[in-house]
Amino acid sequence: MTVRKTETDPSGVVYVIGTEEEGMSWIGQEAEPVEEAYPMTTRAIEHFVEGIEDSNPLYWSEEFSRQTRWGKRIAPWGIEVLCKEHKVWRPDWMGEHEGQLTYHCRTPLPGNRLLGLDYEVECYKPLHHGDRVFVNEKLVDVVPKTMRIGSGHLVTVDNFFRNQHGDLCFKNRRTVFRYRQA
Amino acid sequence: MQLPEVKDTFFEDVEIGQEIPTISMGPLSHTHFLTIASSHHDWYPGHHDVEYAREQGLPDIFMNTTWQCGLFQRALCAWGGPNSIPRRVKIKMGRPIVRYETVMTKAIVTGRRSEDGEHLVDLDIWMDKIDPSGNEIEKITTGSATVVLPSKA
Numbered sequence: 001m002t003v004r005k006t007e008t009d010p011s012g013v014v015y016v017i018g019t020e021e022e023g024m025s026w027i028g029q030e031a032e033p034v035e036e037a038y039p040m041t042t043r044a045i046e047h048f049v050e051g052i053e054d055s056n057p058l059y060w061s062e063e064f065s066r067q068t069r070w071g072k073r074i075a076p077w078g079i080e081v082l083c084k085e086h087k088v089w090r091p092d093w094m095g096e097h098e099g100q101l102t103y104h105c106r107t108p109l110p111g112n113r114l115l116g117l118d119y120e121v122e123c124y125k126p127l128h129h130g131d132r133v134f135v136n137e138k139l140v141d142v143v144p145k146t147m148r149i150g151s152g153h154l155v156t157v158d159n160f161f162r163n164q165h166g167d168l169c170f171k172n173r174r175t176v177f178r179y180r181q182a
Numbered sequence: 183m184q185l186p187e188v189k190d191t192f193f194e195d196v197e198i199g200q201e202i203p204t205i206s207m208g209p210l211s212h213t214h215f216l217t218i219a220s221s222h223h224d225w226y227p228g229h230h231d232v233e234y235a236r237e238q239g240l241p242d243i244f245m246n247t248t249w250q251c252g253l254f255q256r257a258l259c260a261w262g263g264p265n266s267i268p269r270r271v272k273i274k275m276g277r278p279i280v281r282y283e284t285v286m287t288k289a290i291v292t293g294r295r296s297e298d299g300e301h302l303v304d305l306d307i308w309m310d311k312i313d314p315s316g317n318e319i320e321k322i323t324t325g326s327a328t329v330v331l332p333s334k335a
Contacts, residue, residue, distance in 0.1 A: 010234055011227045051221035052252040053207060057185040058264050064185070068264040069332075077259065077268050078252035081222050113238070114226065116247040120272040149239045174247070181238075 007112040014101060015178070018108020023142045023153060026107050033136040033162070040131045044082060045075045052078070074126035080161050080170040103139040103157045104176050111152040111178035118156075118175040125169045132164040145177060152179030190263035193294065193301035193331040200291045202261040202305070205253060206312065208284025210245065215281065218249050244278035245285075250323050254307050257287040258329050265332045269302065273325035279311070286312050289327065301333045 005017040038044075049059050057064040058074055065073045104114060127133065140156040155178050161170040207214075212230075219230045224246045227234040235243045251271055258268045279285055286309065293304035309323040 009227070010231070011225050013226070047221045048252075049221075051218040051249060052256050054252075054256045054260075055186055056256070056259055056264075057188055058259075061185055064188075065264070070264075076252065076255065078248060078255045081224070081248040081252070115228070115238075116275060118272075118274050119247045119251055120270065121251060122270045123268055 004108060009113055013105060013114070015112045016101070016106045016108050017110065017112065020109065020142075020144065020153065023107045023109040023155075026103070026139050027142055028139065029103070030138040031103070031136050033134040033160075036133040036135065040075055040079070040127045040129060040133060042073070042129045045073075045079065045129065048079055048082060049076055052076070070126060070128075072128055074128055075131075077123045077126065077170070078121070079127055080121065080159070080172060103137055104155050104174070104178065107139060107142065107155060109142070109153055109155070109178055110180050113150075113152075113179050113181045115147075115149065115177040115179070116174065117154070117177055119172065120174075121170060121172040123170055125163070125167050127163065127169055133169075134162045134164075136160050140173065147177055147179070149177075150179035150181060152177055154178075188260065188264050190265050190332050191261055193296075193303065193333045194335075196291055196294060196303050196331065198291050198293065202257065202289045202291070204286050204288055205257045205260070206284060206286040206316075207253065208312075209282045210279070210284070212243075212281055215243055215245070218246065222246060222248055222252075224248065240278055240280075242278075242280035244280050247273070247275060250275075250279070250309060253285075253287055253309070254289075254325070254327065257289060258305075258307075258327055261289075262329045262331055267330040268327065269300075269330050270328040271307070271325065272327070273307070273323050276322045276324060277311075277320065279309075279322060284312050284314070285322070286310050286316075286318075292326075300330050303329050303331055305329065 138158045143154040145154045156175040289305045289307045305327045311319040
């Protein structure tokens with residue numbers, strides 16, 4: 001395995017450092033599906049809903065949800081953010097962990113910081129308590145860009161979220177500005 | 183637990199130009215920011231570390247993208263009802279949402295269509311910063327959405 005230069009930002013996010021040419025040569029790469037470490041849980045769902053203060057009974061009431069097309073409580077449609085978001089620490093990160101990073105970070109580029117810009121999510125099937133989630137991502141584009149906070153690249157990545165039955169539940173496309181902080 | 187009543191909105195009852203109910207949150211305290219970082223697993227320091235955010239040239243810690251998307255999905259699902267699907271939400275970040283600000287989601291129907299047996303409604307969506315009286319200060323996030331609604335047919 002090639003050992004690449006990495007830099008870590010104050011939150012613990014690791015960036016693989018390389019040239020613009022290297023980064024652009026990665027466009028179109030698609031990773032193998034990776035299963036999330038834990039199945040979806042009611043606790044994770046309710047904690048997520050706390051953040052948006054959503055009292056929709058679909059997320060809170062089994063009795064109500066049984067009367068809907070879903071037949072049981074569902075996770076809110078934005079729950080896909082719980083998958084693929086970076087964790088601060090994992091025991092298997094004690095050594096090399098480039099493979100754990102999203103293309104936003106592991107595409108070799110000069111940038112060592114991220115700023116979220118555009119976001120698009122498509123929803124097809126909800127997740128429920130106990131569902132296992134498999135995610136694979138694709139590097140869609142790398143475009144040079146200069147903004148007020150620095151110079152860098154717009155990095156666009158697609159993520160596909162499937163349940164244990166292989167159903168596509170969500171797809172998202174996220175564009176971040178990956179820039180260099182001196 | 184007493185929960186609000188949620189009813190279906192049917193495709194046939196939707197009109198172009200119709201505005202859907204707004205949702206507001208705020209003033210957003212530092213605790214809100216920490217709760218959201220935790221609930222979204224988003225520990226990017228610009229969302230909770232004031233010094234870090236200011237070093238990046240931003241006025242303060244700022245709200246993350248996926249929270250804004252989640253708030254739009256909350257508004258769309260509250261309007262569409264329990265059998266709707268927020269098929270697509272696309273947003274473009276504008277000015278940052280920082281501590282002690284209050285925001286409000288807005289949406290207006292721009293189109294209705296049926297495709298592959300699904301009944302789809304298109305909307306323009308945006309988020310305003312508002313003052314304590316509920317008056318718009320500025321538009322901060324813009325985008326579009328498509329919602330699948332149940333049909334009476």
